[in-house]
């Protein structure tokens with residue numbers, strides 16, 4: 001199956017990025033939102049990003065030519081003839097299920113549904129539709145226009161040709177697709193989450209200071225940032241949430257949130273976005289580790 005028309009659900013952080021890379025790749029894109037103001041905000045971000053890419057010479061066409069392939073709508077019927085619909089709405093299972101059930105009656109029967117969810121089971125979402133064999137996970141990374149990876153997630157029901165089409169679609173977007181199956185966390189979070197949680201446990205046990213653990217992993221392993229800088233960047237409430245889903249799935253200690261993570265979240269110290277987490281960001285260019 002050849003993909004020509006792409007639908008994107010949600011024009012937030014991830015949806016706007018997915019819409020942008022799809023338009024850059026030459027696809028006609030229709031983005032659905034609940035209100036026009038969210039489309040305006042998302043498209044303004046896309047325009048800023050395209051302008052930067054043009055300045056750096058990393059796009060072949062003008063931003064205007066790429067922007068002309070992007071349409072926004074608040075009417076689901078405008079997605080009827082999409083070959084693939086990539087969903088990036090809020091991480092709420094009931095909202096997503098409701099949306100898929102409605103979409104199922106609107107989008108042409110051979111259209112592929114792809115979810116960008118980070119923590120909800122693709123199998124559970126697919127079961128809300130009458131097209132489980134045409135349902136897949138496409139898990140992009142933030143910021144989508146810059147991050148090269150997409151995890152292509154198949155369930156026990158995914159048809160081979162649907163998997164292949166989605167995999168090729170990922171490549172056309174300029175990403176490196178990796179194959180994975182529908183187990184919570186997929187590949188990246190399965191490995192990354194226990195690593196970040198272990199860093200917190202090491203700190204709790206006095207193995208090293210926040211700064212020393214960060215420097216050790218950065219300089220000793222060549223990682224671009226240490227685990228605490230990464231935790232603050234991802235958001236501690238987001239990490240806490242995924243630990244709960246992963247622990248629920250696997251019942252293994254390595255996925256359980258250490259007490260310190262839980263307390264930072266209860267205190268509302270979510271990391272960069274709240275100005276406080278493992279580090280204090282009063283001076284954003286020069287974060288200082290908090291005494292925890």
Ligand SMILES: NC(=O)c1ccc[n+]([C@@H]2O[C@H](COP(=O)([O-])OP(=O)(O)OC[C@H]3O[C@@H](n4cnc5c(N)ncnc54)[C@H](O)[C@@H]3O)[C@@H](O)[C@H]2O)c1
Pocket residue numbers: 009010011012013014015032033034038087088089090091095099116117118119139140141142
């Ligand atoms: N933020 C990340 O780093 C990240 C990374 C990978 C995957 N994800 C996943 O991507 C999805 C979206 O996350 P986000 O960070 O972009 O969230 P976000 O809050 O920035 O954007 C979600 C958007 O969905 C819109 N929306 C809500 N209900 C809708 C509906 N019924 N129809 C159309 N639009 C609707 C909201 O108005 C909002 O603009 C989630 O499933 C999340 O797990 C997020």
